[in-house]
Amino acid sequence: MAPDSHWPGDGDTVIRWIRAGLQPTDAELVRGLDAVRISAEASGTTLELLSIDASGVELGLLPVNDAASESSPAPGVPEIVHRRPGVIRTVRLIADPVRIEGIAVSIDAQLRDIPVEWLVYAEPSIIDQPETIHGIDLADDGAGMRGAFTVSVRSEDLSPLIESLVRPLLTGSGIHLSRLKTKVTQDGADGIRLDAGAGIRWRLLGASAKGTAHVQVSPDGIVTLRDLKVGSRNPLVMLALRAVRQSVQEQIGKSFDLNEDLTSAGGPRLTDLRVTAGDDLTVSARLS
Structure with a gap:
């Protein structure tokens, strides 16, 4: 096919x-993208x-064949x-809202004046x-680009999401998660508190466990885990949780710069980042 130099055309x-x-x-399998409306x-x-x-669209993640993905090298860029x-x-x-794996997520994002x-x-x-003979590159490191987004x-609905993240960590320590309930509340002007209660099984023993996390989010995109506690009233379960507790305590006090990953990937920089917790967990920021 002859290259078309009139891209973007119309x-x-x-x-x-x-x-x-x-x-x-093969690397990203998402069901439902064909229902997204584009103009x-x-x-x-x-x-x-x-x-x-993507309002009203139902998105689902399809299983990925890891072995097939590893055996298939990523295609080169022409x-x-x-x-x-x-x-x-x-x-x-x-997206008002889009449902991702059954969870309703509302998104409103805008970007303006993007050099490409x-x-x-x-x-x-x-x-x-x-x-795909056509492509787009960000030009001039996005100079002059601006925007904002809100996601809620x-x-x-956070319990299923958190469960999917926590389950592999616990399974690696021989602990199986049977149920999880979470509660997210505001913790000061720049933080949130997460309380979780879980039903777990260790070997033949079933019991309950609980955890509390305090997370600070600064306007310039720095996320810091201020405190994290896990425990159980059952002494045998506490023994099983020791390995998990040691690994998570190593993260207390560490900060993660969201802008470092975004800007290194050629994305915009976050400013005025805010996280609020109530009936909804809402994240908003300006983009530049």
């Missing part, structure tokens, strides 16, 4: 390119508006044969996806 061309990128791959308006090298609306400087005036992502380079490759980057989820 809004329909941009939409087809995005649709091609939303197709499941675009383009003029020359300026994408005036890109709107992505040679770039044409570049055109341009700008994306407005990108809007709305419109790329044309010598051949499509994905086999059988001719639209019902606090009562």
